[in-house]
Amino acid sequence: MDKKQNQNASFMVRFNQRIYQEDGESKVQWRGKISHVQDGDEQRFSDFKDALDFMQKKLSELTEKATEHRSSEEQENIIQKSFAMWKTIKDVGPKVIKETLKDPKKQFTNLQGEIQEKFTTLSDEISEKVQMDQWRNATRSDFHEIQNQIDGLSSEIKKLSKKIDGLKK
Amino acid sequence: MSEFKQQILDLEHFKENAEVRIETLGNFRVWRDHEKIEAKEFGRDKTMQLLQYLIANRQRNALHKEKIMDDLWEDWNDRDFKVAMHGINKALEPNRQSRTEPKFIIRQGVSYQIDLEKVWIDAEALESFIIIGNKTYTSDSEVSKLAFQHAIDVYRGSFLPNRIYEDWTSEEREKAQLLILGAYISLAELLLNENPSESIRLCQNAINIDATWEDAYRIQMKAYIAKGNRPQAIKTYMKCEVILEEEYGISPLPETKQLLKEIEAIN
Numbered sequence: 173m174d175k176k177q178n179q180n181a182s183f184m185v186r187f188n189q190r191i192y193q194e195d196g197e198s199k200v201q202w203r204g205k206i207s208h209v210q211d212g213d214e215q216r217f218s219d220f221k222d223a224l225d226f227m228q229k230k231l232s233e234l235t236e237k238a239t240e241h242r243s244s245e246e247q248e249n250i251i252q253k254s255f256a257m258w259k260t261i262k263d264v265g266p267k268v269i270k271e272t273l274k275d276p277k278k279q280f281t282n283l284q285g286e287i288q289e290k291f292t293t294l295s296d297e298i299s300e301k302v303q304m305d306q307w308r309n310a311t312r313s314d315f316h317e318i319q320n321q322i323d324g325l326s327s328e329i330k331k332l333s334k335k336i337d338g339l340k341k
Numbered sequence: 342m343s344e345f346k347q348q349i350l351d352l353e354h355f356k357e358n359a360e361v362r363i364e365t366l367g368n369f370r371v372w373r374d375h376e377k378i379e380a381k382e383f384g385r386d387k388t389m390q391l392l393q394y395l396i397a398n399r400q401r402n403a404l405h406k407e408k409i410m411d412d413l414w415e416d417w418n419d420r421d422f423k424v425a426m427h428g429i430n431k432a433l434e435p436n437r438q439s440r441t442e443p444k445f446i447i448r449q450g451v452s453y454q455i456d457l458e459k460v461w462i463d464a465e466a467l468e469s470f471i472i473i474g475n476k477t478y479t480s481d482s483e484v485s486k487l488a489f490q491h492a493i494d495v496y497r498g499s500f501l502p503n504r505i506y507e508d509w510t511s512e513e514r515e516k517a518q519l520l521i522l523g524a525y526i527s528l529a530e531l532l533l534n535e536n537p538s539e540s541i542r543l544c545q546n547a548i549n550i551d552a553t554w555e556d557a558y559r560i561q562m563k564a565y566i567a568k569g570n571r572p573q574a575i576k577t578y579m580k581c582e583v584i585l586e587e588e589y590g591i592s593p594l595p596e597t598k599q600l601l602k603e604i605e606a607i608n
Contacts, residue, residue, distance in 0.1 A: 182508035184515055190555075194595050203553070203589055209508045216553060216588040 181234050182209035183227055345473050345484045349491060352469055359461035361433055361445055365396055366463050366517060367498025371432070378432055387413065387421070388428030393501055395429075395446065395455045396462055397513045403452030412509050426453070464517055467495045471520050474527060482531055489528035493543075496521045522547050522554060529560045537564035553588050555581060559597050566604060574604050 183206055190201040206223045207214040208230045215226045235254040239247040356362065362372040369389070371378045383389045394413055398404055410417035430443040437443065447454045457465060474488035499505070500514040529543040541564045547557040558581035565574035578593070578601045585591050592598070 180508070182511065184511045186515065186519075190594060192594050192596060201591070201594075203591075207511075209511050210506055212505055218589040218591050 179234070179238060180210065181227075181230055183207065183230075184209060185223060343477075343481060343484055345477050345481065346487070348473055349470070349484070349488055352466055352491070356461050356466065359459065361460045363396060363460060363462045364497070365393070365501055366467065366496050367502065369393065369501060369503065373433060373435075382432045384428045384432075385425065388425045388432070390504075390507075391422075391425040392429045393504065394509055395453065396464070397501070397510055399455050399457060399462065399465065403447070403449050403454045406451040406453065409453065463495050463497075464500060464513065467492050467517060467520055470495065471524050474524065478527060478531075486528060486531050489524045489531070492521070492524045493528065493546075496524075518550060522550055525550075526554075526556050526560065529557070529564070533560065533564055534567060537567040540564040541568075552584050555585065555593060555597060558593075559600055562597075562600055562604065566607070571604060571607055575601070578604075 185207075186205045188203040188205075190203065192199055192201070202218065202220075204217045204220070204223060205214055206217065206226050208226070211230075213230070215222065217223045217226075232251065232254065235251055236247070239250050242250070360374055362375075364370045371392075380389065383392070390413060391409070394409060395404070406422060410422050414421055426446070429446060430437065433445050434443060442448070445456050445460050447456050455462075470488045470492035474485045474492060477485040477488065496517070500517045501507075501510050504510045505514070525543045525547040529540040529547075532540045532543070541561050544557040544561040544564070547554050548561075558577055561577045562574040565571070565577060578597065581593055581597065585593055
């Protein structure tokens with residue numbers, strides 16, 4: 173496995189907001205710059221899609237580098253998986269950013285809600301699979317029962333071992 | 342004397358008299374009692390890195406030891422951290438009595454912080470000067486100019502240039518760069534009529550940092566006009582138009598286009 177730092181990609185994104193009047197109407201323009209910290213490359217953008225493409229390029233390079241010692245089939249498979257994660261970001265990312273820029277407070281509440289919902293679903297799934305409410309503390313008789321079962325199993329194993337020894341002879 | 346001017350003097354006084362003085366913009370240099378601490382006094386590079394990390398995170402509340410170790414070491418253990426922290430304290434306070442608390446690095450349990458009351462750091466001073474410059478921009482232009490000038494004097498380049506590939510330095514580098522761009526533009530605007538040549542120079546400094554900083558081109562155009570150099574003002578617009586097209590695929594703002602029209606209308 174590569175060093176920890178070689179598995180990281182950090183990006184610094186700068187947005188520069190321009191509000192201006194044109195044809196008697198207020199307009200807003202976003203200019204941006206994205207930098208990849210680990211190699212110092214940077215790209216400017218006025219469409220956020222270009223920033224995402226830049227990130228995708230850097231991340232795929234990272235995956236490629238980390239898997240170069242593997243077979244080409246395996247490498248292809250990992251890169252495909254990496255792209256699958258990326259597709260989600262590209263589909264959802266711009267929408268989240270657009271909404272956040274429009275109304276940061278509302279977007280924060282939405283994200284909080286979503287996280288809360290995920291937690292609730294997860295805890296429901298756990299409760300369905302593990303009937304925790306039917307659990308009770310082990311009693312002395314439970315320990316006694318387990319002890320008897322272990323003793324029983326031990327004597328069975330001894331008998332079987334004897335039989336195997338007999339067969340070998 | 343105004344309250345803000347006094348603040349500028351206090352900041353200068355602090356720089357002159359601080360027991361420990363650290364430069365991080367354009368270079369990394371540390372002085373103890375006005376004497377430069379040589380790199381070898383820090384011993385390992387990790388010791389210096391830990392000090393730089395504490396500087397980059399100086400405005401956060403006490404930093405937990407584990408967070409610091411996670412950011413700086415791949416496989417860390419307590420001993421590495423102790424050695425590096427000991428190295429800092431030894432370099433900053435070589436004559437400290439054993440079993441006494443370090444003076445410049447505050448420790449609270451397992452959290453650490455650099456003491457900004459005792460240590461002068463250029464990046465911190467840069468921000469303080471710019472805050473004063475912005476606060477007095479409309480109310481006291483003389484103090485504002487002085488504050489921005491001090492900020493510009495302090496800025497000698499990007500934050501920790503020898504650590505540009507360490508992600509824990511990026512935030513501070515970006516912050517310092519935006520602060521200095523703002524200082525160049527503000528001072529250039531304040532000096533537009535009084536000293537257009539200086540205004541042009543300041544804008545050029547901003548353009549050298551960020552070639553797409555449109556405000557800088559606009560002020561430069563105005564400054565060339567103030568100097569009576571109409572062709573150069575038009576040339577500046579052209580440069581701005583080319584760079585915005587190249588980098589963003591957009592044209593200058595209506596405000597800049599309007600300025601060009603006004604310049605072209607001058608006989």
